[in-house]
Amino acid sequence: MIGHTDTVGIRDYGDLQDLATQPDKLIEALKKVTISEEVRQDLESGNWLAGRGILDMKCGIAIIIAINDLSGFI
Numbered sequence: 001m002i003g004h005t006d007t008v009g010i011r012d013y014g015d016l017q018d019l020a021t022q023p024d025k026l027i028e029a030l031k032k033v034t035i036s037e038e039v040r041q042d043l044e045s046g047n048w049l050a051g052r053g054i055l056d057m058k059c060g061i062a063i064i065i066a067i068n069d070l071s072g073f074i
């Protein structure tokens with residue numbers, strides 16, 4: 001089992017750092033800045049989620065919580 005709950009900085013988001021943890025707003029803002037056509041197509045496809053730590057070990061932590069909750073039954 002692995003998982004971590006650390007926090008990383010948002011400075012690398014530059015002018016969009018206030019939106020780094022707000023995926024829907026960040027995606028809309030990214031559509032308005034200069035990005036490659038490939039990235040623009042990805043954003044507009046609706047198949048991508050952007051944001052700092054959006055998928056960072058959430059599953060690992062959820063599994064650890066679930067196992068700890070079930071430990072009294074094993």
